[in-house]
Amino acid sequence: MILVIDVGNTRIKGAVFEGPILLEIFVFTKIELQKNIENILKNFEKVSDLVVSSVGDVEKLSFLAFENMLNVHFISNTDPFPFQNKYATPQTLGIDRMVLAAGATLQFPNQNRLVIDAGTCVTYDFIDQDNNYLGGAIAPGLRLRYESLHNYTAKLPLLALENPENLIGNSTSDSIHSGVVNGLVYEIDGFINEYRARYLNFIIILTGGDTDFLAKRLKNTIFANSNFLLESLNQTFQYKIKND
Ligand SMILES: Nc1ncnc2c1ncn2[C@@H]1O[C@H](COP(=O)(O)OP(=O)(O)OP(=O)(O)O)[C@@H](O)[C@H]1O
Ligand SMILES: CC(C)(CO)[C@@H](O)C(=O)NCCC(=O)O
Numbered sequence: 001m002i003l004v005i006d007v008g009n010t011r012i013k014g015a016v017f018e019g020p021i022l023l024e025i026f027v028f029t030k031i032e033l034q035k036n037i038e039n040i041l042k043n044f045e046k047v048s049d050l051v052v053s054s055v056g057d058v059e060k061l062s063f064l065a066f067e068n069m070l071n072v073h074f075i076s077n078t079d080p081f082p083f084q085n086k087y088a089t090p091q092t093l094g095i096d097r098m099v100l101a102a103g104a105t106l107q108f109p110n111q112n113r114l115v116i117d118a119g120t121c122v123t124y125d126f127i128d129q130d131n132n133y134l135g136g137a138i139a140p141g142l143r144l145r146y147e148s149l150h151n152y153t154a155k156l157p158l159l160a161l162e163n164p165e166n167l168i169g170n171s172t173s174d175s176i177h178s179g180v181v182n183g184l185v186y187e188i189d190g191f192i193n194e195y196r197a198r199y200l201n202f203i204i205i206l207t208g209g210d211t212d213f214l215a216k217r218l219k220n221t222i223f224a225n226s227n228f229l230l231e232s233l234n235q236t237f238q239y240k241i242k243n244d
């Protein structure tokens with residue numbers, strides 16, 4: 001049994017896997033990290049390996065503290081990945097993006113893939129049908145858009161995510177919801193349409209904390225799976241064991 005942990009920019013997500021089967025998911029904050037891992041290991045005594053991928057600022061020591069109970073692995077860009085990395089600055093590519101690209105490559109062979117991760121940031125990652133990772137885009141996520149409108153203006157309130165009533169926002173809050181939500185939906189559909197115009201034989205995977213909210217609002221057909229990063233982390237680790 002394997003415990004995978006994804007340290008994101010805002011939250012930490014974990015999952016226990018038995019082979020390819022996801023048994024349970026956990027979401028917690030940095031402060032609750034050690035306590036949560038302890039509890040998971042108590043409930044799943046057969047966990048033998050802890051696999052960590054982190055873009056956040058959690059100390060490695062917090063995980064190494066469990067080394068007397070199981071094997072601890074940190075996924076890094078020096079590990080084997082199932083694609084050719086064509087990013088011009090591979091050493092600065094986010095490990096979450098590499099893990100997503102690995103999952104897309106392994107789960108959807110012989111096709112062009114676009115992975116959209118709608119989390120703190122919205123990242124776009126493209127792997128072509130010959131398994132070349134080409135890059136993509138980094139944009140602010142939904143919550144970040146609401147927060148930046150508030151934080152960098154004098155007059156705009158901080159609003160919680162809401163479905164925009166109208167295209168034409170006729171109040172301050174309606175205008176913000178339309179700008180943030182409709183804006184991101186048009187952005188994602190716009191990106192997908194541009195990629196589609198350039199590449200045939202094409203699959204789109206949507207993941208991240210805003211998956212469900214966004215999936216029902218997109219015009220394009222996508223494969224929505226909010227656990228795609230956790231599943232990809234499990235697959236990246238299996239690939240590493242086989243190819244190291
Ligand atoms: N409890 C929550 N806390 C924070 N964000 C949440 C929560 N529930 C839903 N969300 C939505 O999820 C988005 C953040 O996504 P996610 O949780 O995947 O981010 P993250 O943990 O920082 O991961 P990453 O850094 O990989 O994007 C926010 O835009 C927000 O709208
Ligand atoms: C873009 C984020 C913040 C998304 O989590 C992460 O992948 C990251 O820190 N990336 C480094 C920059 C890059 O991917 O080129």
Ligand SMILES: [K+]
Pocket residue numbers: 117118119120121122123208
């Ligand atoms: K993200």
